[in-house]
Every structure is written in structure tokens, then in C-alpha cells.
Amino acid sequence: MSTVPASPLLKIHRIDKSYGGTQVLKSCSLEVAPKETIVIVGPSGSGKSTLLRCVNLLESVDAGNILFEGRDLTRELKRVHQVRQQIGMVFQNFELFSHLSAIENIMLAPMSVAGVSRLDAHDLALALLNKVHLRERADHYPDQLSGGQQQRVAIARALAMKPKVMLYDEPTSALDPEMVNEVTEVMAELSAEGMTSLVVTHEMGFARRAADRIVFMEAGEVILTESSEQFFSGTTHERARRFLDQILH
């Protein structure tokens, strides 16, 4: 799984991004094969989240290309809404819509964007809640759910648009430690089923278990891309190894 096939689903090619005077992404490149799970690690402020947000155009890029199924997203800004329908995203702070119940959160996009009927959206949402093991919480509102439950609903909400790739932006960073597993469990299940995933996380347990490849970023640059086995069995990259030691101990 560690070799990149000829036709990647997503190809990030030498993208640059600056905020004001600071360059947060420096010529970042990354290829993601279909069904692959890639975990992006690195110290905070290294540009991991920005890279992720560039993929679904929540952030514009200053230079470089993002090829999704061969089409350059940086040239498709007019189709941005259609593009995003195929890219699911999960946020650090869940961002469930606070005025909607769990099931309504999941039904909203299929109904309002994809034109799915209420009945079908309801069936779909129930199936997805089942998948994230929260069927009995369908009618609860976000503030009646624990952080772990909210994040699982958020994953179901993203899946409702039947995305071709999932982006996870530090999905467990805002969670109490005892809730991390229920979320990474669901993510690992999805990866095992072949959902292409791009994950920014510090959960090395998840990375070891579910990732095909690890990308190490520092100061806005992709420094290392390595197979998961290689990375965890003692990466030869000195800076990456020091980082790994730091967060494992």
C-alpha cells in the first residue's frame, strides 16, 4: 500500500500560501491514492490544518495546483460548491449546527444541496447514525451530546454527501481523553472500508493502526512522506524521530 499508484485521487502540487507577510505553506506536495489513509503530523503551526483547508478551497492558494480526479481545483473556483460536495470535512470543534438535532444535522445537506427527499434523507441519516453507533441519539441536540458523540455525528454528517475523500482536521484534539477512542474507532472503520482519508492528528495510536502513509510537516513544508510501517519502526529522518519521541513520551 505504500507505493503511489499512477492515478492519484488527489494530487497537491507545490502549493504556496501566505497570510499577510508570513508564508504558512511552502511548495507543499502530496499525492493521495484512492482508498488510502494518510496521517499528517508535525508541530503546531506547521501548516497542517491550512493544507487541509486548501484541499476543499476553504482557503485559497497563492500558487500551485490541487488536482482532484485530474481536475485542477484552483481553476474551478466557480464550481467550488460542487467540488466541496465530494470532499467531506470534520472539524476540531465539531461545528454541529446547534439549532438542529443530530439527525437533522445529517439530513440538511442532502436535502438542501443534493435535492434528496425528506424521507430518503431520513433513511440515509438513520443508516449513518447506525454506522457511527449513535442511532439511539438521533433526536438529541448537540448540547445534549458528549464531545465524542458530537464528533461522530459530525462524521456522519460529512458522509451524508457521499464524499470521495474525507478530511479530518484534528478531530480528537477538543475531546476528553476517554472519548478519543470512540471517534478514532469510527475513523479507522471507515478507512478499513476504503474511504480515502486525510487526517491531521496527534493520535499516534490511530496513525499506527489506520494510516497507510505518514506525512511529516514542519514550518510550512512537507519534510517527509513515509509508509506507516517505516515511520513507526524507526524513521531514519532525524527531525521526525525527535518529534515522534516527544509526543509518545
Place this chain on the structure above:
Amino acid sequence: MSLSLLFDYLISADFVRGAAMTLAITVVSLLCGMLIGLVLALLQGSRNRVARTFTFLYLWLFRGTPVLFQIIFIYNVLPSFGIRFSAFVCAVLALSLNEGAFMSEIFRSGLHAVKQGQRTAGFALGMNGAKVFRHIVLPQALRVVLPPIGNQMIGMLKLSALVSVIAVQELLLVANQAASANFRYLEALSAAGIYYLAFTTLFMLLQGWMERALNRRRKSAVRRTSFAERLLGVSQPVVR
């Protein structure tokens, strides 16, 4: 005080018509004002410099001058530019324009209360700006703006008495005219006061009903407040 005279005033055609006029002015001005306010609030948040300057001038003008001034101005100055409206239209126009300025500030705070992350989550699902606004921002902002809008409703009812100066036959003018015929001010003004209080009570009930409708899920969590508590305005949640 003659209760029978008071009762006669209450059910007299003039008073009923005056009360209906007051209610009509209030409701129409309020709805137009909300529309203007929403547009202003959205313009204010836009990146367009011209739009922002326009809203700034609008707020400066309509919040900076008395409503009474605006009513008299519109009624007396517009005709000299060849624009002729009935007194009722002038009244509604002035009150709506004035209300819009205050409503825009209320809506702005409501829109501001919706966290950016909620919008981002909507966009990430592939929704466009209009859908994010309609399905995510507006429903959440409405919860925030409902209590201050209730205030504005009641405020507008009372402001409507000002249009008596341009001879719109609303409740206060009717009462004043009735009283000046026989100097029974107590009865005539009491009758008008009863109508005002009845409308205010109606608005408060309406507001309570709307708040509960928007919050239907939290029925058990919210402390049920008695009608008397709401009337007296002592239903603020206790901060512990």
C-alpha cells in the same frame, strides 16, 4: 369617573377604528422596518465600501434625529418635491425608515452571534452562501434577536401615537378629540390606555409563543414563567 361612558368609548366606532389604525401602523411599520433592518445589517457586513458608507449614513441620519422630526419632515417636505402620499403612508414610511435603523443593529448583533465555524461547516458540505444563510445563520440569529424585537414591537406601538401630529386618525388622536368635545378626559384617555395595554399584552404573549416555538425542544429545561412574571418583567433567568 363614569364607567358607562368609558365602556361606551371602548365600543364606539371611532375608538375601534382608531385602535385598528394604531395596530395597522404598528404592524406594517414593524414588518417594513425589519426588512429594511435585515438588508442594512447584511450591507453593513459586506466588503463593498459604498454599501458600508451608505448604511453608516443611514444609521447616522435616522438614529440621530427624533422620530417626530422624521414624521413631520416626510409629511411636509416631500410634497414640495412633488411627492404626495396620504398621511397614513407618510406615517408608515417615517416609522419604517426609523425602525430599520434600530432593527439593523439588532440583526447585526444576531448575525454576529452565529460563530464563523458554523458557516464554514455549511460551506464544507457544499452549501452556497444563500443556503448557509437560510438554513444555518438565519435560524440561529433569530433566537438571539427575538427578545429585542419584542421590545421593538412594544416600542413601535407607543411610537405610533406620534403620528397623530400629521392627523392620522389613530387611537390617541381619536381619544383626544372625543375628550375635547365634552372634557371627559379621564374616560376617553382611559379607554385609549386600555386598548394600548391590551395590544401590549397581546404582543408579549406573541413573543413568548414565538420564543417557545423556536425553542420547542427545551420545554423541560427552561423554567416555566408565569404570566404575571412575564408581565412584570421579572422572568430573567437567575444567575448563580
